[in-house]
Amino acid sequence: MEFLSGNFLCETIVPKEELIVSRTDLKGNITYANETFAEISGYTADELIGKPHNIVRHPDMPKSIFKELWKDLDIKGSWSGVVKNKRKDEGFYWVYAEVSGVYKDGVLIEYKSIRTPISFDDKVKYQLLYDQLKKDANETTRRIIYS
Numbered sequence: 001m002e003f004l005s006g007n008f009l010c011e012t013i014v015p016k017e018e019l020i021v022s023r024t025d026l027k028g029n030i031t032y033a034n035e036t037f038a039e040i041s042g043y044t045a046d047e048l049i050g051k052p053h054n055i056v057r058h059p060d061m062p063k064s065i066f067k068e069l070w071k072d073l074d075i076k077g078s079w080s081g082v083v084k085n086k087r088k089d090e091g092f093y094w095v096y097a098e099v100s101g102v103y104k105d106g107v108l109i110e111y112k113s114i115r116t117p118i119s120f121d122d123k124v125k126y127q128l129l130y131d132q133l134k135k136d137a138n139e140t141t142r143r144i145i146y147s
């Protein structure tokens with residue numbers, strides 16, 4: 001019998017009226033986190049700043065999505081999509097993210113991401129889609145063990 005501890009099944013709902021905002025350097029290290037990002041992710045802004053953005057990476061996310069994110073940022077200058085993120089307490093939250101460049105005098109200096117909530121139906125749709133993408137890529141898939 002296997003026991004899983006923690007809050008891994010607990011979802012945090014992103015409020016409709018709030019935006020989760022962060023900025024990173026060109027390597028994906030967090031340079032700014034707004035209060036909503038800190039609150040929803042369960043970290044303080046101080047804990048987030050300076051850390052790679054994969055600090056909130058959820059194991060249910062297929063590698064290919066982030067590969068696409070970085071490729072699109074490089075080629076098109078922006079990416080948008082649905083992301084399941086992991087909180088500090090191992091819980092999770094779903095967002096629709098719009099990632100793009102921050103320019104100063106025409107020069108790309110950082111990236112920013114602005115996130116909003118998604119519907120329940122989309123959470124179900126994307127969970128199943130990402131499960132399939134992981135399966136297709138032979139990545140470890142989601143498994144819930146009841147004890």
Ligand SMILES: Cc1cc2nc3c(=O)[nH]c(=O)nc-3n(C[C@H](O)[C@H](O)[C@H](O)COP(=O)(O)O)c2cc1C
Nearest residue numbers: 023024028053054056057058066085099111112113
């Ligand atoms: C502006 C910006 C925001 C990002 N936001 C997230 C995020 O919310 N969650 C996430 O898992 N990865 C996010 N990423 C992608 C991460 O940098 C990283 O590529 C991803 O977590 C995969 O991590 P890994 O390559 O270590 O597996 C973001 C990247 C950028 C540039």
